[in-house]
Amino acid sequence: MNMRWRVATSVIFLLFGAVLGAWTARVPAVKHDLGLSDRALSIALLGLAAGAITGMQLSGRLVDRFGARAVLLPAALAEGVLLVPTAYVPGMLALALALFVFGVGHGMLNIAMNAEALVVQRAWGRPIISSFHAVYSIGGLLGAAIGGLFASAAVSARVTFLCVGATVVLVAAVALHTIHSAPSQPALEVTETPAGPLRGVVALGLLAFCVLVGEGAAADWSAVYLRDNLHAGAGTAAVGYAAFAGAMTAGRLVGDRFVARWGAVRVVQASGLLATVGLGGALLVGEPWAAAIGWGCFGLGLSCIAPQVFSVAGDRNPGQEGRALARVVGLGYAGFLAGPLLIGLASGPVGLPGALAVPVLLAAAVAGSARILRTPARVVS
Numbered sequence: 001m002n003m004r005w006r007v008a009t010s011v012i013f014l015l016f017g018a019v020l021g022a023w024t025a026r027v028p029a030v031k032h033d034l035g036l037s038d039r040a041l042s043i044a045l046l047g048l049a050a051g052a053i054t055g056m057q058l059s060g061r062l063v064d065r066f067g068a069r070a071v072l073l074p075a076a077l078a079e080g081v082l083l084v085p086t087a088y089v090p091g092m093l094a095l096a097l098a099l100f101v102f103g104v105g106h107g108m109l110n111i112a113m114n115a116e117a118l119v120v121q122r123a124w125g126r127p128i129i130s131s132f133h134a135v136y137s138i139g140g141l142l143g144a145a146i147g148g149l150f151a152s153a154a155v156s157a158r159v160t161f162l163c164v165g166a167t168v169v170l171v172a173a174v175a176l177h178t179i180h181s182a183p184s185q186p187a188l189e190v191t192e193t194p195a196g197p198l199r200g201v202v203a204l205g206l207l208a209f210c211v212l213v214g215e216g217a218a219a220d221w222s223a224v225y226l227r228d229n230l231h232a233g234a235g236t237a238a239v240g241y242a243a244f245a246g247a248m249t250a251g252r253l254v255g256d257r258f259v260a261r262w263g264a265v266r267v268v269q270a271s272g273l274l275a276t277v278g279l280g281g282a283l284l285v286g287e288p289w290a291a292a293i294g295w296g297c298f299g300l301g302l303s304c305i306a307p308q309v310f311s312v313a314g315d316r317n318p319g320q321e322g323r324a325l326a327r328v329v330g331l332g333y334a335g336f337l338a339g340p341l342l343i344g345l346a347s348g349p350v351g352l353p354g355a356l357a358v359p360v361l362l363a364a365a366v367a368g369s370a371r372i373l374r375t376p377a378r379v380v381s
Contacts, residue, residue: 006124008182011171015172017143083161115322117132211366216339217356225291240295258304298363342355
């Protein structure tokens with residue numbers, strides 16, 4: 001039963017990534033259908049960010065009060081349903097509102113599925129948290145591919161989201177049935193919330209912030225760096241992010257084995273150093289081939305850090321896992337949003353290669369701060 005439980009929880013991570021990937025792939029179509037300027041679209045997208053952060057904090061409290069599964073059921077089904085209205089709105093303000101509502105559901109699912117993953121990990125008896133995040137990464141690639149196929153076939157964003165949303169609801173319903181049939185694990189799933197402050201969430205949240213700044217930088221600036229600064233062709237420029245995303249997925253698929261053998265602290269130290277040396281060296285070399293390798297090393301280095309940070313946040317705060325995850329994941333998400341902006345601002349006075357030193361230095365800071373992950377409250381090493 002534990003294997004079916006793990007697979008079903010992994011499916012939720014897959015769907016979470018697929019929905020976000022499909023949305024991202026069809027953003028240009030939504031923008032075109034509404035006749036939005038870049039500025040208007042940016043304002044509307046703030047609704048998604050605000051909704052996600054709101055949903056995370058709400059979900060954290062509900063998970064602590066009712067258990068992860070009680071929140072997972074409506075949030076997973078809502079993920080498919082709430083995607084659809086974003087393609088049926090008449091203008092920018094309505095889009096911002098639809099994205100806010102979608103973001104609330106998306107943020108709630110983020111915390112609930114991570115909380116459930118920690119329950120599965122404890123029942124499993126060894127580290128498996130990175131594998132869930134690997135499936136999320138695969139889901140993102142799958143969703144983006146599906147969205148791209150619909151776009152290349154000239155299918156509207158409305159039809160795309162209807163098809164994706166309906167599929168998500170159906171698949172999620174099957175996965176949720178399996179999850180709710182798994183052992184209830186009452187001592188792990190629902191506990192009385194103890195009095196007292198959350199332990200270590202600020203420090204852990206800052207680690208997550210540093211890591212997600214790097215992920216945001218890769219998503220928004222890797223191709224720009226290769227194209228504009230290294231004068232690579234459009235196809236070659238895309239290799240940078242492809243190397244980053246592929247290496248990150250691969251790292252998450254094998255990361256649990258390294259954590260089981262050497263522990264989270266050593267793995268995060270080594271990972272942070274790999275990310276620092278990989279991208280830092282590539283920036284110094286300044287050649288397209290080096291940039292592709294550097295972004296790949298950066299993705300591989302960052303791949304397992306956030307899952308370990310989330311795991312420690314939950315283990316360190318028994319009975320308050322939901323709120324701990326909400327704050328740590330929320331700070332990480334803020335880094336993902338702020339990272340591209342910080343690099344864009346810094347690129348003015350120092351140039352983009354100099355600005356990309358920011359995520360390099362933050363990766364080094366993570367490696368130097370990895371001892372924060374040591375905690376006697378952890379159930380798995």
